[in-house]
Amino acid sequence: MDIYFNVHLLSDSTGETLNAVMRAACAQFEDVSPLEHNYYLVRSQRQLDRALREIEGAPGIVLYTISDEGLRKTLEDWCSLTHTPVLPVIDPAVDVLSRYLGLRSNRSVAGQYKVDSSYFTRIEALNYTLAHDDGQSVEDLGDADVALVGVSRTSKTPTCVYLGNRGIKAANVPLVPGVDPPEILMGPNSPLVIALKISPKRLVDIRRQRLISIKEDPNTAYASEEAVREEITWANRLFARMKWKTIDVSRRSVEETAAAILNTISESGRN
Template sequence: MPARQINLHLVSDSTGETLNSIARATLARFDDQHVVHHRWSLVRSRLQLDRVLEGIEHEPGPVLYTVADSSLRLALEEACGRLGLPCLSPLDPVMELLQGTLGARAKEKRAAQHVMDADYFRRIDAMHYVLSHDDGQGTAGIRNADVVLVGVSRSSKTPTCFYLANRGIKAANVPIVPGAPLPAALEEPPCPVVGLHIEVNALIEIRRHRLRIIGAGGVRQDATDYIDPEAVKAEIIAARRLCTSRGWPVIDVTRRSIEETAATVLQLMEAWHARRKDGAVATAPEDPAAAVLGRPEGA
């Protein structure tokens, strides 16, 4: 039976990122979804809310909202009640739980997570760091990194670093290139080093796509070691063995999203610091998902 199309209204007095994340996470659990998103952000006055209500009435559907102003919340809820539409503030149950636990009332403060505090500037600083230390650049600055990602070309090092930067993590990445030495700073790295592994066929497909985008500069796609199956396999095995010899943990990113890879990097960082604190001998922990994803060939 085909799913019917619905309108979903996301109403926020800030950027709407929280609602977007909630909607994306929940709708991912439904197959064949036919949902039209209507995003209403920075709704901070009654005039702006009236325009939102006109849109909701014109294209009715359930409403999710994050609005701090009590008068605007009440007006939105009453309007949805008159229209017979479900209306929900997803953060309210969490807020009530914390208020009961902390014994304090939450303030009516919009966009509290976006204030320009020390954490905000830490994330901006981390983003600048990633830009300056991407793909082996600025190797002298590795001593200031929180983590270094290594791996063959196109193994998702850069997007993972940018995701980590959004968490305030200064992440450098260094490509493992056949015949090229690693930066001297990685001989005795001052921070965790994590290898990213990807399966041969997946990497070849990504690299083929890359060549198509850049036009390959006239290079025949079937004649370059960049996508030659045997050469790519040897490159991946050599990178894996290098990480093993250095005691660096390796994450298989073949079937992982960037978010999942970043989460595993953070776990490995915590383990690295815990071992340093306890004075334990550094060993290379296995990829936490190796049992599920399988071990790389030649490992």
């Protein structure tokens, strides 16, 4: 039986760090289902007061990333008074860096989101990725940091978008049985190509669920076991012939697939 509990996430920024930490921590426990209460861009006393009223009405754990010393003290004092468990999630990492570097943190709000050259690099990469989704604009695939190839429904698009947000120009090239990939991917001047593999059973399940979600008949050749097996066999032979690096996405999340791709890019020395 699942254990439900309230977890309140307070951030003076977007809350991405809090969500990632909370979910990673909860993943270490079985049958645990956190009830998330999110308070983003908390930068004033009025905003904090509203969050505290809601926490009082639904007691639980408080995780926060707030830089303003006054707001931090108010939150910490309130949690101490009400015996509410509270954790400033990035403080341990900041403290370690401060001791190691011999520097004092400037506690900047949303410092990781400042508009600088790295920000514009990410925007450029995202624009490239969106323009090269699903086999578009093959004429300039040579500009890609990585080209992901694979049969339909192997999570190429979400993986490319994730990579784009990390500043990687990722192109998504779908494979159709019997049709050769774009020539640029098969020549000596090709970008780094990574092939996404998947088990037939997993792909059948994904395709059938997709057809059901759009109210189409799941009993078609697109999702039939025999057709899928033939399609995957053809793709795997192509991967072997081209000697492309492969990643099995059968049981990987998009984040795990992207992490493996980032490792491959780093090892290749192309980025």
